[in-house]
Amino acid sequence: MPTSISREGLTIDDVGRLIRRTVLNPYLTLPLAAAIVYFEKHPDHYRDFHLQELHELLGIDLSLLSRIGTYLTGFGIAGATLAANDQLTHLFANNFTSPAHGEWTDWSKEIVLVTGGSSGIGQNVIQGLLERNPRTTVVIVDYAPLSWTVPENAQKSIHYYQADLTKSDVIRSVAARVKKEVGHPTVLINNAGIARGFTIMEGSYGDVESTLRTNLTAPFLLTKEFLPEMVRRNHGHIVNICSMSAFLPPPYIGDYAASKAGVQMLHESLQLELKHAHKAKRVRLTLAIPSFIQTPLIGASHPRQNNFIFPLLHVRTVSEEIVDSLYSGYGRTIYLPGIMRYLTSLRGAPEWVLRMARESTVKIPVDFKGRQVVDVETGGIKLEDHEA
Incomplete structure (x- = not known):
């Protein structure tokens, strides 16, 4: 947990963390x-510690x-209640199990696939993983070529598929x-997402289909592809x-919002299936629910x-939380900012409150126009050329 002010500046999360560590810290209060x-029940001990003189000196009424x-x-009771709630949330999210001995300790043995x-x-999740262990095997699946340079010490760890x-x-x-060329991924990060920025009436068939397929169908299918081996190994x-x-x-991103609501349902259904249908209680699930992030998805927009309360999140803030969750060996729900x-x-x-x-x-000016070139009829996305 960070101890300094957020890179986004002073936010309500910083204040909340300070309150949890002090006023609502049951180990302190x-x-x-x-x-x-x-001392109220044993006034003699009160005098023995010379606290009476201290109170008189400070002018504090008993x-x-x-x-x-x-x-x-x-x-203290409120803090203990919050701590108990946090612990129960953690236990249920992980089926009351801990990682097996040695599990999630050597990331040179893990294969991480990131869409x-x-x-x-x-990009930032991958860079965060490589900073911790450059021998972590990373598979990147994307329609666009890499916009960043792979570190020299991690060249052999990266596998790119367009x-x-x-x-x-x-x-x-x-x-x-x-599976054939690299191996079965032990970590799947369903990150790829697009937004087209049209009203429901104005968007083409291709705009809707490309959004739903990329943001929702692809996570379902990729999970179907790589989950069986995770279940078999219970890892x-x-x-x-x-x-x-x-x-x-x-407004303007109804298809995007619907796809993300579907991702949440995918996450929640899979939680129960792993526990009850597949008996794979140590396969972890993490769901990130962020607000606006400084990524290409919103272009050069700066939501006012x-x-x-609602800082425009630095992409590194989000990626660090995800990497921390992976390295912890536990799944969780990440709310950013915390007020989410x-x-x-x-x-x-x-x-009426929800409305x-x-x-x-409506008052948040964001340009959601996607940078992808979409076939308006089929919903396919044109692959970007690699630079020579």
Whole structure:
């Protein structure tokens, strides 16, 4: 957990972390409250510690100290409740299991497949993994060539496959090649995503189909391709990239929002299937639910939103959370910014409250026009040429 101010500047997450470490830290507040109660019941000990003189020196009324003890008790109970909630969330997300002995400790033995690794989140996740262990085998599947230079010490670790993820036959072919040429991935990061930026009425058939196939169908099919070996070994980790739009869909990206809501359902269904149908409780699942991120998906747009509440996330902020989750050996849901965990609960709020929240998205000026060249009839994506 970071100890300094976020790279996005001071945000509500920074304040929240500070409060959790101090006022809502039960390991701090409850012992202090217990000490106050103890001295109230044993005034002789109170005098033995010369606290009476200290209070007189500071001008603190003893009745105030009693009230402080009450507040500390309340904060301590609240903090303990939050800590218990966090622990239960962690346990259920991982089927009450811990990694096997030695599991997820040697990343030179892992094979990580990342879709959309040529830029954005995918690029930064890969770079983060290679920074920790340059011998980690990474498979990149993308329609575009790499926009970044692979480090010299990791040249042999990278395997690139250019593919149009809107086509199921291409996915099947690439998956077969990866298994044969590299091996079965132990980590699958379904990161590739596109947005076309049209209203539902104005978007072409191709715009809708390319968005849904890339963002939703491809994660389903890739999971089908690589999950069996993970289940057989009871070892693996699948990361799915969701979005705030799955809960608060703005205009102009209805197809994108629908695809991300589908990704969430994929994640949640798979959680139960791994536990009950496949008995593979140690195959981990992580779901990332970020707000706006500085990636090519939103182009040069800069959403004018309150940076303290909804900062425009640096792509490294998101990728670091994903890499940390992978290295922990546990799955989880990543909310960025942290307030997202509370916004998701708006789906259960009265309809007028949810409508007001969704209305606020209309005021966010973002250019969602995709940079991909899409066939308006078939929904296929034109592959970009490699630079000579």
